[in-house]
Amino acid sequence: MSWIDQLPQLDEEQRAQLRQASEPLEMVLDRKWASEGEAFQAASIYYNCPVLSLRRYQPDPETVKLLNEQQARRVRSIPLFRVGNRLYLAVSDPENLQIQDFVAQLTGLVVEPVLALARDIEEALNRSLLSQEASSQTLDAITAAVEDETKLSAQQTAIIEDRDVPTVKLVDHIITQAIRLGASDLHLEAFPQKVLLRYRIDGQLREFPAPPKAIYPAVVSRIKITSSLDIAERRLPQDGRASIIVDDKKYDLRVSIIPNVHGEGIVIRILNPHAISMNLAALGFEPDILERYERILARPHGVVLVTGPTGSGKSTTLYATLNQISGIAKKVITLEDPVEYQLANVTQIQIHPEIGYTYGQGLRAILRHDPDVVLVGEIRDLESAQIAIRAALTGHQMFSTLHTNDAPQAITRLLDMGIPFYQLQAALNGVLAQRLVRRLCPRCRKREEGSLPQLLDLGLQSDQDTFAPVGCPECNGIGYRGRVAVHELLDITPSLRRLRSDQINAEDIAAQAASEGAFFPMADSLRRKVLAGTTSVSEALELLSVE
Numbered sequence: 001m002s003w004i005d006q007l008p009q010l011d012e013e014q015r016a017q018l019r020q021a022s023e024p025l026e027m028v029l030d031r032k033w034a035s036e037g038e039a040f041q042a043a044s045i046y047y048n049c050p051v052l053s054l055r056r057y058q059p060d061p062e063t064v065k066l067l068n069e070q071q072a073r074r075v076r077s078i079p080l081f082r083v084g085n086r087l088y089l090a091v092s093d094p095e096n097l098q099i100q101d102f103v104a105q106l107t108g109l110v111v112e113p114v115l116a117l118a119r120d121i122e123e124a125l126n127r128s129l130l131s132q133e134a135s136s137q138t139l140d141a142i143t144a145a146v147e148d149e150t151k152l153s154a155q156q157t158a159i160i161e162d163r164d165v166p167t168v169k170l171v172d173h174i175i176t177q178a179i180r181l182g183a184s185d186l187h188l189e190a191f192p193q194k195v196l197l198r199y200r201i202d203g204q205l206r207e208f209p210a211p212p213k214a215i216y217p218a219v220v221s222r223i224k225i226t227s228s229l230d231i232a233e234r235r236l237p238q239d240g241r242a243s244i245i246v247d248d249k250k251y252d253l254r255v256s257i258i259p260n261v262h263g264e265g266i267v268i269r270i271l272n273p274h275a276i277s278m279n280l281a282a283l284g285f286e287p288d289i290l291e292r293y294e295r296i297l298a299r300p301h302g303v304v305l306v307t308g309p310t311g312s313g314k315s316t317t318l319y320a321t322l323n324q325i326s327g328i329a330k331k332v333i334t335l336e337d338p339v340e341y342q343l344a345n346v347t348q349i350q351i352h353p354e355i356g357y358t359y360g361q362g363l364r365a366i367l368r369h370d371p372d373v374v375l376v377g378e379i380r381d382l383e384s385a386q387i388a389i390r391a392a393l394t395g396h397q398m399f400s401t402l403h404t405n406d407a408p409q410a411i412t413r414l415l416d417m418g419i420p421f422y423q424l425q426a427a428l429n430g431v432l433a434q435r436l437v438r439r440l441c442p443r444c445r446k447r448e449e450g451s452l453p454q455l456l457d458l459g460l461q462s463d464q465d466t467f468a469p470v471g472c473p474e475c476n477g478i479g480y481r482g483r484v485a486v487h488e489l490l491d492i493t494p495s496l497r498r499l500r501s502d503q504i505n506a507e508d509i510a511a512q513a514a515s516e517g518a519f520f521p522m523a524d525s526l527r528r529k530v531l532a533g534t535t536s537v538s539e540a541l542e543l544l545s546v547e
Helices: 012-020 024-030 036-047 069-075 097-107 118-129 132-148 166-180 213-226 287-297 314-325 359-369 382-393 408-417 421-427 452-457 506-515 522-531 537-546
Strands: 078-083 086-091 110-115 185-190 195-201 204-208 238-246 249-260 263-271 302-307 332-336 346-350 373-376 397-402 428-440 446-448 466-468 480-491
Touching: 012 024, 024 036, 036 110, 069 097, 069 118, 078 118, 086 097, 086 118, 097 110, 166 185, 166 195, 166 213, 166 238, 166 263, 185 213, 213 238, 213 249, 213 263, 287 314, 287 428, 287 480, 302 314, 302 382, 302 408, 314 332, 314 373, 314 397, 314 428, 332 359, 346 359, 359 373, 359 382, 373 382, 382 397, 382 408, 382 421, 397 408, 408 421, 408 428, 408 506, 421 428, 428 522, 428 537, 452 537, 466 537, 480 506, 480 522, 522 537
Parallel strands: 086 110, 302 397, 302 428, 332 346, 332 373, 373 397
Antiparallel strands: 078 086, 185 195, 185 263, 195 204, 238 249, 249 263, 428 480, 446 466
């Protein structure tokens, strides 16, 4: 008997799956086989201990300090509070007595287990241990050890893989902290008197405590060695790659180093394959836009473009698209620079422009491999555009990205590149433009009365409810948590294909498509997300001001 047997609504197959799961409590909630209250109550009775939803609870800061970060992450538990000599410890498995004994020996206190979800414990650890104050204390401790080292010499770099070397610990801390904070990029820059460390979180840069200027060269050398770059070269830009394992998960890193007048600037792009969604429905599509997009995908051949600026989620959308249409019955080949995430049953090819292997060359080669579906990472020039259009006209399904401000402009951009008008009319199926906006924290958002001019700018009425950010421990006091895409979709209908060349401009295309219900403006998607409380008025207006 276990707590699983206390849930009468489960069938035998579900019970068998839960018994094999590493985190059955999370599984039963994720699959909505029981409510949180039902599952927690059953588990609480079975384990004879209290349960707690850590998403709604902030542990006592002084009690959290009873375990350092390394110890807390090792046992995957977090101290909540203490009463006298009793320490209440959040654990995901109350039957694991080794963890409780370990914490009891470390603290000298009697441990009382409190059941919580493993993922909530990890998030609570990140909130408590990755604050500015905690980060500064950790960095100071590591920096003190680095400063005690002698200056790095050519002979000392041989031990750079020793994880106990303070410089290695410092770099690992900076990168690991970025990953646990959910950053997409890490920026390290040298200035006359200091080093600036910033993480791009939800599209915005946030400053965190940085290593002292005196040890910055050692940090740069460590990053160069990890990325297989030349540590002696300090005058030319360099690009490299590396990987790191954090919390038993592997992350790929794209490293770019550029010299400036005060030293070398470093930007590390963090590719998180565990965060990418392979489900179109989870990417923020409104139901009617998703339904129309899927109709476009059902066409057996033609070109589909996803447009938007760098960092707008185009690759994620294309990966989710390929995941939906790929299968054993279709041969899918991609040309990418770089290959960011690996897809099942898809042949992915990395181009190398530095040796002359361009998108154009790659396209010509893969078309001889009899593909059904081809993804070209980006249409950059006339050559790659021509090959993509011709491939679509000969029965292939083509997907690619283009940098334009909106969907209709993609057509005029391709014409400006030199694509013949009649070929584009026949080959293009649709264009999806997208941007990312910050998602309001669902825990602390509040209803607001926006100013009338702002609401009118968004096309909203004064009596329509909107929401504003507040800030809570769950979102680290920011008020936003994660990002969501807003979309603009242009479906190339038969009437659009019959337009004359003198009618091909962005305004006429949008007007004609809208009259047929084949154009879904981005402003409309944005309004719906504001009214749903997904994002705020200020965030929406900021996006519109960029357009």
